[in-house]
Amino acid sequence: MRGEYKVPGGKLVAVDVEVEDGRLARVTVSGDFFLEPDSALGDINAAVTGMSADADADQLAHAIIGALDDSVSLIGFTAQSVGIAVRRALGHATSWADHTFDLISPVVLDPAMHVALDEVIAREVAAGERPPTLRFWDWDSPLVVIGSFQSVRNEVDSAAAERHGIGVVRRISGGGAMFMEPGNCITYSLVVPGSLVEGLSFEQSYAFLDQWVMGALSEVGINARYVPLNDIASDKGKIAGAAQKRFVSGTVLHHVTMAYDIDAEKMTQVLRIGREKMSDKGTKSAAKRVDPLRSQTGMTREAILESFANHFRAQYDTRDSDYTEAELDEARTLVETKFSTESWTHRVP
Incomplete structure (x- = not known):
């Protein structure tokens, strides 16, 4: 399943995700945003993988924020925008x-x-x-x-x-x-x-x-x-x-x-x-x-x-x-x- 969210005044965030036994699996975040260091993309994917498919955007964002240290810069997007894209992929949020x-x-x-x-x-x-x-x-x-x-x-x-x-x-x-x-x-x-x-x-x-x-x-x-x-x-x-x-x-x-x-x-x-x-x-x-x-x-x-x-x-x-x-x-x-x-x-x- 795929979901997209365009951050107002910012960049596009896309998420490809599967659900197994009620949990998020094989999560892949992509988009035209900027991220430093680029290795943090794997941390974002890992942060939401395994979470409940019923988790709302705020819970998903909280998990992402908790997985990133202060050296990480999200430019043109936010942890919340990833959460919204996930919710859209699952059909809970619409565009x-x-x-x-x-x-x-x-x-x-x-x-x-x-x-x-x-x-x-x-x-x-x-x-x-x-x-x-x-x-x-x-x-x-x-x-x-x-x-x-x-x-x-x-x-x-x-x-x-x-x-x-x-x-x-x-x-x-x-x-x-x-x-x-x-x-x-x-x-x-x-x-x-x-x-x-x-x-x-x-x-x-x-x-x-x-x-x-x-x-x-x-x-x-x-x-x-x-x-x-x-x-x-x-x-x-x-x-x-x-x-x-x-x-x-x-x-x-x-x-x-x-x-x-x-x-x-x-x-x-x-x-x-x-x-x-x-x-x-x-x-x-x-x-x-x-x-x-x-x-x-x-x-x-x-x-x-x-x-x-x-x-x-x-x-x-x-x-x-x-x-x-x-x-x-x-x-x-x-x-x-x-x-x-x-x-x-x-x-x-």
């Missing part, structure tokens, strides 16, 4: 190429429906009723979507929100508040099985799941980079933030919101944290519009969304899809019974 993704183009809905659909789609992927899914949001009304663990009163000026007709909904993932008006940002949700991020730390999985969008941003002329833990920045500053939710089923929800044409004056009236962030950056006038994607690309929001979708199609095996009536009905029920209730929205006052 992008192992999946066909449903791709759902923007559908205009109440933004609270998109928050509910995150939960609905995640359940279906976990149950095998949908393959891994990338879906783009579009919405018809303003809303502040706060992170699962944020305090409403600390994040939102309720009087300003009411004055501007902006509601508040709490999502199921952590992270910061999303100030959403029609046409002001680009948001997508990616739901994948846990096998795709097998062996990756939370921090590593953020960058890993957004690898595709870095290429998509490059295609529209933006030189972007990932800033740990969960920010995407260009040469002109932060342009996006990511959030994640990992379910007991193993399914991972990963979503990103990018600023396209945000009214910073209104945002800083409604979001209390917005005022602090603006003052921290030395911004004197909140009236200045924050529109990094529009100003940096000169493209319409619709054109950027289409370019992003086409880039994803070019990278991975996809099929175009849409929401089913059953999914929309379930989302409506969740909005009514959970996401629009005081007990959920204000569970952190």
